[in-house]
Amino acid sequence: MIYDQPQALRLAVRDGNFRQPTSGHAGGYLQANLMIVPEADAFDFLLFCQRNPKPCPLIEVLEPGATEPRCAPGANIATDVPGYRVYRHGDLAGERESVADLWQKDFVTFLIGCSFSFEAAVQQAGVPLRHVRQGRNVAMYRTNIACTPAGRFSGEMVVSMRPVKSRDVAKVVEISGRFDVAHGTPVHIGNPGAIGIVDIARPDYGDAVDIEADEVPVFWACGVTPQWVAQKCRLPLCITHAPGKMFVTDLRG
Amino acid sequence: MIYDQPQALRLAVRDGNFRQPTSGHAGGYLQANLMIVPEADAFDFLLFCQRNPKPCPLIEVLEPGATEPRCAPGANIATDVPGYRVYRHGDLAGERESVADLWQKDFVTFLIGCSFSFEAAVQQAGVPLRHVRQGRNVAMYRTNIACTPAGRFSGEMVVSMRPVKSRDVAKVVEISGRFDVAHGTPVHIGNPGAIGIVDIARPDYGDAVDIEADEVPVFWACGVTPQWVAQKCRLPLCITHAPGKMFVTDLRG
Numbered sequence: 001m002i003y004d005q006p007q008a009l010r011l012a013v014r015d016g017n018f019r020q021p022t023s024g025h026a027g028g029y030l031q032a033n034l035m036i037v038p039e040a041d042a043f044d045f046l047l048f049c050q051r052n053p054k055p056c057p058l059i060e061v062l063e064p065g066a067t068e069p070r071c072a073p074g075a076n077i078a079t080d081v082p083g084y085r086v087y088r089h090g091d092l093a094g095e096r097e098s099v100a101d102l103w104q105k106d107f108v109t110f111l112i113g114c115s116f117s118f119e120a121a122v123q124q125a126g127v128p129l130r131h132v133r134q135g136r137n138v139a140m141y142r143t144n145i146a147c148t149p150a151g152r153f154s155g156e157m158v159v160s161m162r163p164v165k166s167r168d169v170a171k172v173v174e175i176s177g178r179f180d181v182a183h184g185t186p187v188h189i190g191n192p193g194a195i196g197i198v199d200i201a202r203p204d205y206g207d208a209v210d211i212e213a214d215e216v217p218v219f220w221a222c223g224v225t226p227q228w229v230a231q232k233c234r235l236p237l238c239i240t241h242a243p244g245k246m247f248v249t250d251l252r253g
Numbered sequence: 254m255i256y257d258q259p260q261a262l263r264l265a266v267r268d269g270n271f272r273q274p275t276s277g278h279a280g281g282y283l284q285a286n287l288m289i290v291p292e293a294d295a296f297d298f299l300l301f302c303q304r305n306p307k308p309c310p311l312i313e314v315l316e317p318g319a320t321e322p323r324c325a326p327g328a329n330i331a332t333d334v335p336g337y338r339v340y341r342h343g344d345l346a347g348e349r350e351s352v353a354d355l356w357q358k359d360f361v362t363f364l365i366g367c368s369f370s371f372e373a374a375v376q377q378a379g380v381p382l383r384h385v386r387q388g389r390n391v392a393m394y395r396t397n398i399a400c401t402p403a404g405r406f407s408g409e410m411v412v413s414m415r416p417v418k419s420r421d422v423a424k425v426v427e428i429s430g431r432f433d434v435a436h437g438t439p440v441h442i443g444n445p446g447a448i449g450i451v452d453i454a455r456p457d458y459g460d461a462v463d464i465e466a467d468e469v470p471v472f473w474a475c476g477v478t479p480q481w482v483a484q485k486c487r488l489p490l491c492i493t494h495a496p497g498k499m500f501v502t503d504l505r506g
């Protein structure tokens with residue numbers, strides 16, 4: 001079953017009836033990467049997002065302790081995401097279906113844009129995306145592109161890659177550039193080795209996808225970057241969404 | 254004497270040889286509104302800026318205690334602004350030529366875009382600006398437009414007003430829209446009463462300017478907003494620039 005409306009999707013999640021990736025649901029609505037940190041780390045992380053808007057375009061930051069975002073009235077951040085990951089001191093400490101029992105009054109929630117919005121626009125413009133057609137997760141890679149550090153947060157950018165036909169590369173740059181909150185224009189086009197990607201056939205996250213002879217690999221900043229940086233910095237505690245299982249907002253993408 | 258280069262201007266300020274408004278100097282370089290708050294209020298204020306990007310477009314936020322911005326290597330935030338204002342619990346506690354002696358290790362500096370960048374572009378497009386031609390400060394007004402609150406920060410937007418000939422209004426909207434970091438497009442056009450301005454001839458800040466018969470008053474979000482909000486919230490301590498005396502960066506506008 002496909003959920004058209006974000007409210008219905010979030011309620012299904014809350015009631016335990018939806019645990020899948022959210023891609024393809026609530027078409028036309030913004031979906032968000034989730035990052036929750038204790039207030040002690042919130043200024044540093046907000047500053048990290050401000051300094052690195054391509055991987056971390058902010059949709060909304062909630063007040064400390066708050067669970068109901070303005071971008072989704074009635075929603076509960078602690079229960080309405082189909083899957084959560086808890087990291088402690090940089091290690092994955094578990095995957096969960098709710099974090100209501102872990103909730104702390106000092107938790108600050110960051111909702112960060114994801115690439116689904118521009119993917120829809122690119123496809124509407126007649127440019128096919130192989131991973132979408134094949135029903136796979138997009139291929140993601142850690143790179144050697146340094147993010148601008150902020151307080152305790154520093155590390156390299158994670159990128160997503162989509163193979164694009166040479167004739168369509170300018171078009172996808174133009175279209176994605178209209179979606180600041182979905183990472184904007186690509187950060188790199190055409191040469192994986194130049195950004196530290198050793199084997200394009202082996203992504204660090206998501207699923208591998210073939211690149212055909214008339215295609216160029218196009219790389220966009222990716223919302224997985226803060227998860228990777230939090231791991232590298234051995235942040236005492238953070239909670240994120242599980243890959244592909246985003247928070248669905250009421251905002252029109 | 255007109256300073257063309259931001260470095261030379263900042264050194265003149267530091268040496269006590271420049272105490273004027275910075276408009277008209279270092280043409281083509283970004284100038285910034287200054288807001289300094291202790292770290293205890295920095296998350297709330299950063300969040301206020303994130304939620305209110307029109308009045309508070311961030312150029313840079315420095316690490317706690319830091320005085321040398323990335324946007325102006327070699328500069329010192331505590332000495333290189335031609336005039337500072339110190340506010341304590343919402344009251345103006347003094348105007349100073351340096352805040353080096355007041356500096357605290359927990360001070361967080363926010364550099365916020367100002368309208369000088371788009372004013373230059375508007376004039377280059379052939380639209381005259383009366384306050385610039387008359388050598389006056391722009392007229393600024395407190396409004397009834399509520400900012401989105403964040404933590405302890407809440408209050409109404411301050412706007413700047415420029416009279417524009419009816420035939421040029423669309424042009425100034427288009428041009429200012431290219432300058433996100435200089436407040437972007439206008440927030441209101443044509444009806445002062447609708448945003449709570451009782452007497453257009455009596456601005457709350459800056460200098461009054463005539464509006465002629467074929468002109469429309471055009472209102473932009475203004476970087477004085479955070480000063481007004483900090484006063485209203487009776488923030489224990491903050492330091493700002495004195496009106497018109499901005500921090501001049503090395504960034505090209």
